[in-house]
Amino acid sequence: MIYFDNSATTKAAPEVVDTYAKVSANYWGNPSSLHKFGEQAFNLLEQSRQQIADLVGAKLSEILFTSGGTEGDNWAIKGTAMAKREFGNHLITTEVEHPAVHNSMEQLKQEGFEVTYLPVDENGRVSADDLRAAIKPTTILVSTMAVNNEIGAVQPLDEIAAVMRDFPRIHWHIDAVQGIGKGLADKIFNDRVDFVTFSGHKFHAPRGIGFMYKRQGRKITPLMAGGGQERNLRSGTENLPAIAAMAKALRLLLDDEAAKVQRQRAIRLAILHHVEKFPNVTIFSKDLPVFAPHILCFAIAGVRGETIVHAFEEHDIYISTTSACSSKKHVESSTLQAMKVDDGIATSAVRISLDEHNTMAEAEKFNQVFDELYTQFAKLS
Amino acid sequence: MEYSEIMVRYGELSTKGKNKKDFIKQLGQNVRKALSSFEGLEVKAQHDRLHVTLNGADSDAVMDRLKGVFGIENFSPSVKVDKDIDAIKETAVAMVKEAFKPGMTFKINTRRQDKEFAYDTYQMNEILGSTILENVPGLTVQMKHPDLELRVEVRMNGVFLSGETIQGAGGLPVGTGGKAVMMLSGGIDSPVASYYALRRGVKIDMVHFYSPPYTSEQALAKAKELTARLAGYSGGIQFIQVPFAKIQETIKEKVPEGYLMTVQRRLMLRLTAAIAEMRHAKGIFNGESLGQVASQTLESMAAINDVTSMPILRPLLSMDKTEIIKVAENIDTYDLSILPYEDCCTIFTPPAPKTHPSLEKSRKYEGYIDVDGLMKEALDGITITEIRPGDNYLNQNEDVFAELL
Numbered sequence: 001m002i003y004f005d006n007s008a009t010t011k012a013a014p015e016v017v018d019t020y021a022k023v024s025a026n027y028w029g030n031p032s033s034l035h036k037f038g039e040q041a042f043n044l045l046e047q048s049r050q051q052i053a054d055l056v057g058a059k060l061s062e063i064l065f066t067s068g069g070t071e072g073d074n075w076a077i078k079g080t081a082m083a084k085r086e087f088g089n090h091l092i093t094t095e096v097e098h099p100a101v102h103n104s105m106e107q108l109k110q111e112g113f114e115v116t117y118l119p120v121d122e123n124g125r126v127s128a129d130d131l132r133a134a135i136k137p138t139t140i141l142v143s144t145m146a147v148n149n150e151i152g153a154v155q156p157l158d159e160i161a162a163v164m165r166d167f168p169r170i171h172w173h174i175d176a177v178q179g180i181g182k183g184l185a186d187k188i189f190n191d192r193v194d195f196v197t198f199s200g201h202k203f204h205a206p207r208g209i210g211f212m213y214k215r216q217g218r219k220i221t222p223l224m225a226g227g228g229q230e231r232n233l234r235s236g237t238e239n240l241p242a243i244a245a246m247a248k249a250l251r252l253l254l255d256d257e258a259a260k261v262q263r264q265r266a267i268r269l270a271i272l273h274h275v276e277k278f279p280n281v282t283i284f285s286k287d288l289p290v291f292a293p294h295i296l297c298f299a300i301a302g303v304r305g306e307t308i309v310h311a312f313e314e315h316d317i318y319i320s321t322t323s324a325c326s327s328k329k330h331v332e333s334s335t336l337q338a339m340k341v342d343d344g345i346a347t348s349a350v351r352i353s354l355d356e357h358n359t360m361a362e363a364e365k366f367n368q369v370f371d372e373l374y375t376q377f378a379k380l381s
Numbered sequence: 382m383e384y385s386e387i388m389v390r391y392g393e394l395s396t397k398g399k400n401k402k403d404f405i406k407q408l409g410q411n412v413r414k415a416l417s418s419f420e421g422l423e424v425k426a427q428h429d430r431l432h433v434t435l436n437g438a439d440s441d442a443v444m445d446r447l448k449g450v451f452g453i454e455n456f457s458p459s460v461k462v463d464k465d466i467d468a469i470k471e472t473a474v475a476m477v478k479e480a481f482k483p484g485m486t487f488k489i490n491t492r493r494q495d496k497e498f499a500y501d502t503y504q505m506n507e508i509l510g511s512t513i514l515e516n517v518p519g520l521t522v523q524m525k526h527p528d529l530e531l532r533v534e535v536r537m538n539g540v541f542l543s544g545e546t547i548q549g550a551g552g553l554p555v556g557t558g559g560k561a562v563m564m565l566s567g568g569i570d571s572p573v574a575s576y577y578a579l580r581r582g583v584k585i586d587m588v589h590f591y592s593p594p595y596t597s598e599q600a601l602a603k604a605k606e607l608t609a610r611l612a613g614y615s616g617g618i619q620f621i622q623v624p625f626a627k628i629q630e631t632i633k634e635k636v637p638e639g640y641l642m643t644v645q646r647r648l649m650l651r652l653t654a655a656i657a658e659m660r661h662a663k664g665i666f667n668g669e670s671l672g673q674v675a676s677q678t679l680e681s682m683a684a685i686n687d688v689t690s691m692p693i694l695r696p697l698l699s700m701d702k703t704e705i706i707k708v709a710e711n712i713d714t715y716d717l718s719i720l721p722y723e724d725c726c727t728i729f730t731p732p733a734p735k736t737h738p739s740l741e742k743s744r745k746y747e748g749y750i751d752v753d754g755l756m757k758e759a760l761d762g763i764t765i766t767e768i769r770p771g772d773n774y775l776n777q778n779e780d781v782f783a784e785l786l
Contacts, residue, residue, distance in 0.1 A: 019785050039599060043776040044785075051786050061716055216710065247786045 002317040002362045006202075007149055007178055007295060007353035013204040013249060020206055020245040031238050032227065045238055048247035055250050057189055058213050064230050065243055068210035069177040072197030073100035073143075075212065075223050075234070076173040080141045080195075081108050082221035084171065088138030092116045094126045094155070095338035096148050101175055102334070105143075114138075120338050123290055124153035132163045141171045146179030146188050150322040150335040150351060152285045152295025154179075157187040164192045171195065171218065177202055181253040181356070182292050183261035194218045200242065204355075205249035209242035253356070260356035265293035267354055267363045272296055274367040278374055282345055284336065294355070297322060297336075299348035303377045308350045311376075315369045320351050382479055384440040385461040387447065388534075388543060389431040392454040392551050400557070405431075407582075408452045408554040414616040415446045444547060449613050451580050452557075453549030457532065459541045464498060466508065469540050473509050473531060474516045476544045486523035487513070491533040498535045505533060551580070555615040558582030561664040561694070562621075562657045564649065565589050567604040567722070570668030570697055572611060572714040573705050577696035578666045579614045586619040586660060587768075588653050592626035595729070600722035605766065605774040607717050613770040623652055624762040628755050629729045635749040642734040643743050644750075646676055646685045651752070652759055654689040664692040670705065671698050675734040684743040717775075 003011070012020075023044065029037030031045045046060070053063045066072045081091065093105055095117045105115045116134045118126040131142065142164065144155050157174070164172045173195040176188050181203055188196060193215070200209040214220060214233075226235025275281050275298055284297040300308060305321035312319050322336065336346040352366075391408070409426030416422055416433070422443070423434040431453075433443060440458050447456055460476065462468045477487065491505040500508065509531070514520060534541045563578060563585040565571045578585050589604045605620055612618045628648050636644045653665055669677045676685065686693060697705055709715035773779055 022785060034597065034599075040778060043778060044782050047776060047779065047782045048786060061710075244782075244785055251786065 006355040023241040069199030070100040076195040079220035084140040090138040128159035143173040146176040151297040152292040200246040205246035384458040387433040451552035452554035457543035459543035487529040553582030564667040574668035590625040602774040609772040
């Protein structure tokens with residue numbers, strides 16, 4: 001089996017599942033209980049938080065647990081909108097965000113907020129000048145992703161940070177769900193960003209857990225009201241087994257990160273340089289430094305993305321159409337649309353997404369199967 | 382850049398005439414203590430500067446520790462070069478290149494101790510300035526407030542170059558301000574007050590009242606953990622826990638409700654003063670801030686302060702709660718302080734304590750209990766723990782958990 005769909009989800013690591021099981025069995029107390037079972041659970045919760053804070057270079061109080069990327073994005077956006085409503089009603093984001101961001105923005109639009117979507121260039125990236133031009137006195141939030149989930153474009157975070165430094169009061173959120181463990185920590189955890197959201201299952205932790213970095217001193221309104229967990233910002237009994245498992249998964253992910261990134265980049269390029277030789281192939285995530293090391297998006301003209309996915313599946317190779325969220329809805333990619341890619345070719349796009357366990361041998365096998373399938377497809381058209 | 386030494390500049394102590402020698406000696410000791418885990422380091426405290434010769438130790442780690450030592454105004458990591466003009470030029474260019482950002486301004490500031498050296502300070506500034514301008518395009522000279530000031534010191538044993546000046550913790554070396562006891566509750570305020578006491582050079586012993594089963598083991602562990610954090614500023618702190626439950630129970634039984642709090646506080650202060658005297662301390666610090674709660678009005682302070690003539694020092698007296706929280710966050714005690722364990726101040730608190738207690742009545746109601754007997758019993762029951770920086774009291778399973786994570 002060759003699994004090349006790691007941007008949809010990753011396989012939970014065995015060591016991580018082991019931690020999940022042990023914590024479920026041994027530290028099942030409620031971290032809010034006063035007795036020793038609660039105290040132990042509380043200590044494990046805070047030690048997990050500390051480990052994550054240390055790994056990403058944040059303070060203990062700046063790490064807040066969520067149920068995943070979708071909740072984190074909803075929270076950063078709606079929580080800011082609610083907390084800063086009196087200062088303005090203008091929100092800025094990009095045309096290529098994940099639906100968790102896009103649809104949160106659309107919901108707020110219904111509530112009377114004004115949303116500006118920044119356009120992208122042929123590589124799916126926004127420009128810092130456009131951002132600067134879009135900012136108004138009423139702007140309260142800028143939300144930009146780190147790595148695009150469909151084509152792997154890395155947004156110009158350094159340049160965005162430079163603009164945001166001139167507007168210290170505007171909240172800046174980065175959706176870094178696809179960006180963790182990909183050698184981008186310096187860009188993501190810059191000195192200006194206020195909120196960064198992550199999802200555990202994208203880095204071998206279980207489902208239903210994620211975390212948010214919140215810069216100390218920044219205000220956000222809770223979306224979950226209740227018992228006051230997570231420093232009164234996110235109520236609900238803490239999912240301790242998943243939190244401990246995520247802390248472990250993150251440690252494993254970031255161990256020797258540079259070498260892992262280099263390996264993924266080499267695999268991506270081996271496939272890219274192979275498939276680009278075929279006349280019907282269009283590459284969307286080109287061989288440029290502005291693309292993340294683990295995502296490759298391309299199209300074979302005249303063949304629907306679903307057909308390509310299923311054809312590879314017959315060879316026990318798992319890839320995806322442009323994103324798992326939209327792949328069952330028969331809509332073409334919103335990112336490719338924003339890049340002004342023709343609808344005809346956009347419906348033929350597929351995505352390969354790697355993790356640190358993929359190998360060069362798998363890339364070679366993929367290329368072999370690709371040759372076979374390409375010939376087969378060519379006969380059809 | 383591989384640094385050879387850290388040059389430390391003294392804070393206020395440079396101005397203190399006859400005490401200066403003691404200050405420098407104490408600071409030297411404190412720096413040595415803070416850096417004791419590094420091997421091969423040399424610390425030399427001289428009359429104008431303190432020099433930490435690294436001998437290969439990790440400069441970032443050393444500087445991190447220096448940031449927590451009071452009495453240091455600022456410090457600069459520096460590189461030692463031979464007294465050879467070409468070697469000096471080369472290192473100067475390399476240092477500027479490393480710090481360079483487009484549009485940056487700089488200046489050279491040379492000090493010369495070795496008057497025999499071939500070039501005077503004017504010539505040095507000139508030579509190095511022009512060499513750097515030639516080799517680092519895009520850089521301009523600016524004498525007032527440059528982005529980068531390259532300091533060059535020609536000493537007898539070599540030439541020292543430094544580009545960066547890092548802010549120290551300020552204050553006075555711990556130990557130069559005598560000894561006091563600190564009333565540590567475990568809330569937000571008292572750790573901040575402890576920090577300020579230490580920053581003025583005062584060595585403190587912690588006094589903590591605990592009342593099992595009305596307060597939990599965790600509340601005690603939390604106070605100890607807070608002490609461990611603060612111990613980072615002084616190398617080690619004695620933690621004195623005083624059993625207080627029996628006194629509270631007796632007061633609750635005998636004293637009218639409106640004066641429960643005032644009389645409890647009087648007893649706490651009596652005990653603290655007694656402990657201070659036993660330990661030859663010269664004052665009592667606490668975390669009171671005027672008007673914050675019922676016990677911290679001027680009338681309350683008068684009614685409580687009545688029991689001792691020892692100076693009571695209140696570093697937070699005029700600070701707002703928001704300011705105190707900011708400092709607590711900066712010194713890394715806030716997260717601990719807000720852990721929700723009952724401490725001795727939140728139990729036995731009457732629903733409506735007198736905010737303006739009368740001194741007369743406070744004295745009278747205190748007379749309803751056997752002050753001397755209760756105090757003797759409490760003082761016989763004290764436990765003293767020596768707490769070191771980094772000691773762990775709250776999370777006893779840290780190692781087990783580390784395996785899981």
